[in-house]
């Protein structure tokens with residue numbers, strides 16, 4: 275099949291690394307293999323659209339790496355012990371293990387509906403406590419942590435380079451302490467994602483206490499205000515694990531470091547999460563891994579990251595081409611969800627849970643919207659944006675279905691010409707056009723530029739327009755086999771390109787009729803109309819148009835549009 279793309283030389287994948295603050299070529303430490311760790315949710319509540327954004331974004335990264343031929347090990351954890359979990363369990367009387375299991379199941383259901391692939395490993399923090407204790411012991415042996423009052427704290431002043439990921443050096447005084455407190459020192463943080471009013475303005479947790487006028491109790495146990503907890507002594511009636519420092523539980527940051535090292539080893543290619551995790555969570559994770567591994571962090575994080583790939587299994591000292599100054603080769607962070615300038619928080623009652631959004635909108639619409647902005651930028655989210663995304667995907671699938679039904683009809687005519695005796699019926703069944711390798715390859719080039727999903731979405735505009743133009747002209751008879759063959763070729767080429775884009779974005783493309791039916795049911799629910807009511811309004815509008823009462827016809831169309839039902843006129 276002819277394609278319009280000129281021949282191109284495949285380019286290299288580039289990713290924006292938060293540490294180097296630049297888009298850099300991606301070279302994994304092991305040839306053909308990629309390890310990726312993405313911080314997971316704290317399972318004490320339903321997941322919201324901020325979570326959906328992170329995990330859909332990294333799902334596209336996961337798919338992209340696989341498309342590029344890498345054998346990817348993708349780890350996404352669950353934080354299943356935490357102050358919020360304990361509080362919610364004790365408030366409701368539900369055992370905390372049951373509560374976390376319930377929300378893990380709900381998280382899986384939400385992400386499956388959003389077409390996210392299952393990671394290679396989904397460790398629960400509580401299954402790795404002995405690894406966390408071992409790592410804390412190593413950090414203490416190397417002189418980077420100290421015990422105090424049953425807790426263990428990381429000594430931030432002992433590690434050269436601390437703060438270079440977030441660009442926050444060691445501060446002195448109350449500001450530093452408050453920053454760590456607000457963001458959660460180890461225990462008691464939401465490993466999930468705050469949804470803020472705008473980029474760079476992280477929303478404070480709704481339950482954040484007023485600024486204390488005196489240091490909180492554990493500040494008195496620390497050497498420096500920014501020291502963070504690796505281990506916390508448990509309070510009565512809290513879950514605990516025995517340790518060399520007494521009964522207690524791990525801090526949030528050490529959980530991820532221990533799971534990273536246990537499952538992915540000493541060199542991790544990609545470590546990702548929401549941008550609110552850069553400080554303190556990822557800053558502290560990076561410090562812990564360096565301290566446990568016995569190396570200083572690179573000055574400004576720039577040392578020794580330009581190396582090529584290596585076939586050796588990395589050891590504690592990593593491999594010769596990867597100087598042991600960084601455990602993570604690429605730090606990836608996605609932007610916030612921007613709720614039209616309004617912070618999403620429990621106190622405002624405007625938290626949008628994934629399950630609630632999917633009660634009214636099709637998962638393809640939500641996934642389309644989440645990928646319509648580059649993952650690093652703030653994502654404008656509003657009911658209108660969601661409706662527009664729903665219209666966009668409806669238009670795409672409607673066009674694909676109509677074009678593919680017509681393609682099937684043309685194919686039938688072709689086959690009849692050759693085999694007049696074996697006449698068969700098409701029954702309005704579309705010809706499912708798989709993405710041609712050339713289309714997938716050229717769209718992959720767009721994604722290789724730091725995962726530019728909006729560019730892939732834009733690449734569907736022209737072929738969809740051309741398909742609609744062709745459909746508009748379809749009633750003009752196609753004279754001769756040559757014209758029909760050319761038309762069929764055009765339909766197949768354009769459908770292939772759109773399907774290739776949907777496929778790379780992780781959206782379904784094989785069953786447009788079923789998807790359209792599901793979307794129609796949801797749209798009617800949103801409009802509070804039955805299919806019969808819509809049909810009679812459309813008929814009424816058609817009559818007004820025939821009678822040249824265009825103002826009245828337009829009023830009906832506008833009324834339906836205001837309820838989220840768009841009329842696609844056919845000639």
Ligand SMILES: [Zn+2]
Pocket residue numbers: 312313314465530555
């Ligand atoms: Zn983490």
